[in-house]
Amino acid sequence: MTVPALKHILSIDDEEDILQVTKMSLETLGGFQVSICRGSAKAVDQAMALKPDLILLDVMMPGMDGPSTLKLLRATPEVAHIPVIFMTAKVQPAEVEHYLQLGATGVIAKPFDPMMISKHVDRLWKEFNESGGN
Amino acid sequence: MSPGATDDFMAPLRAKYLVQLRERRPEFTGFLDVLGQGPLAEDTHADMRKKTHRLAGSAATYGFPWISSAARALELALDAQMDVKKLTELSQTLLREVDRALGSRGTE
Structure with missing residues (x-):
């Protein structure tokens, strides 16, 4: 099965520190195009405007949190198909299972290693596509 | 994630x-x-x-795992509603680790 190339990623987080290092790591080491969205308020609008291949979504954000944002993305036909990876410190097995049940494609633990995140994202992208996009 | 393991792009x-x-x-x-x-x-x-959660989630990514660990310990203690004495100890540890990172700056 041919896996489509992952080109464009939208990173959604309320913390500038995380957005900057995520963007730099994924662009420098992964060769991806990375757009950033500060906070969840405009997340769906940005996803609709940019149509990224994949979304990285922080779980704990003020206002609308990650799971609520995911729910809204899934309820928006234009972007409902885009795989979403949660980024969170809460990575106990039961917590990860919960996120996957909500519809996340995968989970990346915070704090993450900037040298490894592009490989981690690429692996989750391949797994997503090899499983038929589910 | 040690400081020496980060690539050039991480330095700035x-x-x-x-x-x-x-x-x-x-x-x-x-x-x-x-x-x-x-x-x-x-x-x-x-x-x-909120502040400890933010610090815990970012410091190790930038090469300061000991700050993340100290911040996470304080965050968990806050979640567990631990007493003031314990929270003070953990806050002192966090401040020491922050100062250690700030002190290391001049040697880079």
Whole structure:
């Protein structure tokens, strides 16, 4: 099965520190195009405007949190198909299972290693596509 | 994620993070100030938890795993509603680790 190339990623987080290092790591080491969205308020609008291949979504954000944002993305036909990876410190097995049940494609633990995140994202992208996009 | 293991692209980001950490240091000394006044009010507790969560989630990514560990310990203690004595100890540890990172800046 041919896996489509992952080109464009939208990173959604309320913390500038995380957005900057995520963007730099994924662009420098992964060769991806990375757009950033500060906070969840405009997340769906940005996803609709940019149509990224994949979304990285922080779980704990003020206002609308990650799971609520995911729910809204899934309820928006234009972007409902885009795989979403949660980024969170809460990575106990039961917590990860919960996120996957909500519809996340995968989970990346915070704090993450900037040298490894592009490989981690690429692996989750391949797994997503090899499983038929589910 | 040790400082020496990061590639060149991380160096400017790490330097910027240290500048911000220095600017944020009063937040962490502030923890000790409020804890010195007794049990935390609800909004103070929430504010402290938010700040420790943010620090725990970012510091190791920038090459300071010991700060993330100290911040995570304080965050968990706040979640567990531990007493002022324990929170003070953990805040002191966090401040020491922040200062260690800030002190290391001149040797880079």
